[in-house]
Amino acid sequence: MYYQKRAGEYEQIYQKPERQADLQQLKAYLSRQWMGKHIVEIGCGTGYWTEILARHCALVTATDIHQEVIEQAKLKAYPRQNVQFEIMDFYHPERRQPRLEGLFGGFVWSHVPLQGLRDFLLLCLDQIEAGAELIFMDNQYVEGSSSPIHRTDEHGNTCQLRTLKSGETFEIIKNFPDKISVQQSISDLCTDFEWLELKYFWAAKFKKPA
Numbered sequence: 359m360y361y362q363k364r365a366g367e368y369e370q371i372y373q374k375p376e377r378q379a380d381l382q383q384l385k386a387y388l389s390r391q392w393m394g395k396h397i398v399e400i401g402c403g404t405g406y407w408t409e410i411l412a413r414h415c416a417l418v419t420a421t422d423i424h425q426e427v428i429e430q431a432k433l434k435a436y437p438r439q440n441v442q443f444e445i446m447d448f449y450h451p452e453r454r455q456p457r458l459e460g461l462f463g464g465f466v467w468s469h470v471p472l473q474g475l476r477d478f479l480l481l482c483l484d485q486i487e488a489g490a491e492l493i494f495m496d497n498q499y500v501e502g503s504s505s506p507i508h509r510t511d512e513h514g515n516t517c518q519l520r521t522l523k524s525g526e527t528f529e530i531i532k533n534f535p536d537k538i539s540v541q542q543s544i545s546d547l548c549t550d551f552e553w554l555e556l557k558y559f560w561a562a563k564f565k566k567p568a
């Protein structure tokens with residue numbers, strides 16, 4: 359509901375001046391991944407990262423649960439016409455045959471409740487072939503730049519209050535895991551863990567075992 363209503367104003371988050379240098383680094387990093395491969399993007403939102411991925415991947419299956427954000431994502435430029443959009447709930451994903459060659463999730467991990475993270479990761483792994491890589495990118499908590507933490511729930515999830523231009527306020531889960539906790543979450547599921555640590559963001563890459 360929150361992202362449905364936020365579709366038209368979502369990309370303002372990418373305008374924050376202090377985050378621009380980090381965003382350039384993330385874009386450069388993503389531009390080196392899955393060259394010539396068919397990948398699935400979960401929670402693609404308005405297509406901010408889809409546009410980057412489509413420049414060098416063979417095909418991007420870009421998915422989101424909300425039609426409203428997909429309509430925004432379709433407005434981006436995909437000169438190679440190599441993006442296919444799908445409505446998909448990442449908690450009930452497509453059974454993909456054949457499985458795809460990679461999976462990307464931008465700013466999705468932080469919204470997955472801690473108590474559901476393992477099942478979420480298993481569902482992600484089920485969409486890709488053995489040996490394929492997964493990349494998740496997300497926010498670091500930076501005082502003065504991030505929205506404040508409003509409360510921590512009984513599972514340890516941190517929550518923020520987000521107010522839209524309309525004045526409507528939503529409470530959303532927004533977790534800020536560090537390298538160790540991300541690594542621990544995947545340690546018995548995946549191999550080849552890599553971590554990119556920036557001031558405002560992180561990126562984690564790992565592999566489905568062959």
Ligand SMILES: C[S@@+](CC[C@H](N)C(=O)[O-])C[C@H]1O[C@@H](n2cnc3c(N)ncnc32)[C@H](O)[C@@H]1O
Pocket residue numbers: 361362400401402403404405406407421422423424427446447448449463464465466
């Ligand atoms: C923080 S936004 C990130 C959007 C985009 N990946 C980006 O980085 O700009 C999270 C996205 O996940 C989508 N989403 C939330 N729950 C979902 C679910 N269960 N299945 C699929 N997408 C979901 C929302 O609609 C939203 O577009």
